[in-house]
Amino acid sequence: MEDVRVRRLKREKTNWALTLLLFFIAILFIFGPLYMTVVIAVKSPQEMGNVLALPKSIQWSNFSKAWEMTDYPRKFANTLFITVVNLVFTVFTNAMASYAIARNRKKSKFFNFLYYYFISAMFIPFNVLMLPLVNEANKFHIDNVIGITFLYIVFGLPMNTFLYTGYIKSIPEALDEAAVIDGASPIQTFILIMFPMLKPMTATVAILSVMWTWNDFLMPLVLLSDKSQQTLQLAQYIFQGQFNTQYNLAFASYLLVLLPVLIFYVLCQKWIISGVVTGAVKQ
Amino acid sequence: MKQKKRINMAFYVMTVPMAVLFFCFHTFPFLQGVFYSFTDWKGYGNWKFVGLRNYLHIFQDKNVISAYLFTFQFAICATILVNVLSLLLACALNAKIKCKNFLKAVFFLPYMLGTLIISYVFKYIFSNIIPLFGKALGIAALSKNILGTNHAWIGVLVVTVWQSMAFNTLIYLSGLQTVDRDLYEAAALDGATGMKRFFKITFPLIAPFFTINMVLSGKNFLMAFDQFIAMTNGGPGTATTTISVLIYKKGFSGGQFAYQSANAVLLFIVVVLISVFQLRVLERREEKVN
Numbered sequence A: 001m002e003d004v005r006v007r008r009l010k011r012e013k014t015n016w017a018l019t020l021l022l023f024f025i026a027i028l029f030i031f032g033p034l035y036m037t038v039v040i041a042v043k044s045p046q047e048m049g050n051v052l053a054l055p056k057s058i059q060w061s062n063f064s065k066a067w068e069m070t071d072y073p074r075k076f077a078n079t080l081f082i083t084v085v086n087l088v089f090t091v092f093t094n095a096m097a098s099y100a101i102a103r104n105r106k107k108s109k110f111f112n113f114l115y116y117y118f119i120s121a122m123f124i125p126f127n128v129l130m131l132p133l134v135n136e137a138n139k140f141h142i143d144n145v146i147g148i149t150f151l152y153i154v155f156g157l158p159m160n161t162f163l164y165t166g167y168i169k170s171i172p173e174a175l176d177e178a179a180v181i182d183g184a185s186p187i188q189t190f191i192l193i194m195f196p197m198l199k200p201m202t203a204t205v206a207i208l209s210v211m212w213t214w215n216d217f218l219m220p221l222v223l224l225s226d227k228s229q230q231t232l233q234l235a236q237y238i239f240q241g242q243f244n245t246q247y248n249l250a251f252a253s254y255l256l257v258l259l260p261v262l263i264f265y266v267l268c269q270k271w272i273i274s275g276v277v278t279g280a281v282k283q
Numbered sequence B: 001m002k003q004k005k006r007i008n009m010a011f012y013v014m015t016v017p018m019a020v021l022f023f024c025f026h027t028f029p030f031l032q033g034v035f036y037s038f039t040d041w042k043g044y045g046n047w048k049f050v051g052l053r054n055y056l057h058i059f060q061d062k063n064v065i066s067a068y069l070f071t072f073q074f075a076i077c078a079t080i081l082v083n084v085l086s087l088l089l090a091c092a093l094n095a096k097i098k099c100k101n102f103l104k105a106v107f108f109l110p111y112m113l114g115t116l117i118i119s120y121v122f123k124y125i126f127s128n129i130i131p132l133f134g135k136a137l138g139i140a141a142l143s144k145n146i147l148g149t150n151h152a153w154i155g156v157l158v159v160t161v162w163q164s165m166a167f168n169t170l171i172y173l174s175g176l177q178t179v180d181r182d183l184y185e186a187a188a189l190d191g192a193t194g195m196k197r198f199f200k201i202t203f204p205l206i207a208p209f210f211t212i213n214m215v216l217s218g219k220n221f222l223m224a225f226d227q228f229i230a231m232t233n234g235g236p237g238t239a240t241t242t243i244s245v246l247i248y249k250k251g252f253s254g255g256q257f258a259y260q261s262a263n264a265v266l267l268f269i270v271v272v273l274i275s276v277f278q279l280r281v282l283e284r285r286e287e288k289v290n
Helices: A016-041 A045-050 A060-068 A071-103 A109-123 A126-142 A147-154 A158-169 A174-181 A186-197 A200-217 A218-223 A232-238 A247-280 B008-038 B053-058 B062-094 B102-114 B117-139 B152-176 B179-191 B192-206 B205-224 B226-231 B243-253 B257-289
Strands: none
Touching: A016 A247, A016 B053, A016 B062, A016 B117, A045 A247, A045 B053, A045 B179, A060 A071, A060 A247, A060 B062, A060 B257, A071 A147, A071 A158, A071 A186, A071 A232, A071 A247, A071 B008, A109 A158, A109 B008, A109 B257, A126 A147, A126 A218, A126 B008, A126 B243, A126 B257, A147 A158, A147 A200, A147 A218, A147 B008, A158 A247, A174 A186, A186 A218, A186 A232, A186 B008, A200 A232, A200 A247, A200 B257, A218 A232, A218 B008, A218 B243, A232 A247, A232 B117, A247 B117, A247 B152, B008 B257, B053 B257, B062 B102, B062 B152, B062 B205, B102 B152, B117 B152, B117 B226, B152 B205, B152 B226, B179 B192, B192 B205, B205 B257, B226 B243, B243 B257
């Protein structure tokens, strides 16, 4: 399989053939589609005869047209609102609930029940409850940006409880007891002592929440029918018909949605990767 | 003893509101779906109980059966392909190579991008780029848009594998990094190298990571939705209609609210059974190895 020279562990030789092969695969399969997306987005329709060639001049107007057509600022603001508000509330409320559950599970049947209640809900996929949920959402008038944000916070609970309680278990209870002796209430203990200590797991929960809400398509699709409430992903679906064969506009629009994520990834790449690994391995 | 058992009220304040909200917006709709699956509700108007009729019809409904068969076929192929390829890629990335962190970051990139948009980009590749190469090279199979043929699902499979490999590779790689390299040295002395070393030493050690990947990817692929809506919209005909696509299309606009609720309940049971089965089998195998 991998070609590691074992004889001289410390002075293993670099495997240049494998390095080259990996670069080749990366260029062909990862950068290739990305390059194509960018090139089509900055071309004029006349230049599409040779799709993969670089354009003679960059058509910035593709972006401004896609921007206006999809009402990008509005959709961006909606998506950003959902992502950021969900992130802040998810991290705080879910960590708090997990703290209470993790610390009282052994003492109380009620908290132990809550633990299993939340965890077992991980088995219920969204598709299974979406039909009744949409009816309920219409009744409660939560078929809008604020409502869907609220639903994300609630729906993240099973997974996040699982991640947080696992982590809290590894923090000695003596710490809380010391705080209680000093006269701190459970809520103070959580805010002042526990929450700061949960930072590594909070990073994981934060990354997973952000990726989920920014890229989610199904939940906005079934809940957000009002145009002014739609997200970036949903807008790409809604405007497929209007893009039709105007591939340059369509790809400019895709690029406008991908760009924030790409920038985010380039800036926080290490943090994101370690966050995702922690989240998966703890499962 | 008794005093120890008393729990500060504040802990209830921290959990009960969340639990109530969770019940109202997660458990309640779920139970409602189960309830309606025993009725004939269309999504509006009157309804009455029909017992198990919806469930009996499901098992005779060609659309539902073919959606299940197709979803299983897709999920099995995708799970196997993704896991084999990402394991290979992870091994390559774990070897002594240059620019390791850069390559690792590049191969993880697809995870970050929305499935819907990726699917649109690949739809363009399948309909406009690949036929171009196919014609130039004179390969008939590649000359037409695969998404318009009976093999459309292969196109969707490619996108799914492309994107899912990012996550799986990362998990395998973090598994491989836990393997002590001294073990390899010992193995080499005993004459185990190459494939033999991989199957006898490396693979058993990363078995827990294999379990994670199998369970997570299996579950995700059974739910596959975004890529199908974007690339084939379930077509041509109903050839690539997955269970999720069927529930969405018929449940919301087909007047089959109750009927598709029954379908959703069945899907839930299937997901639970498969997840539990996978965990049992894979964990038992892990135990045997250790």
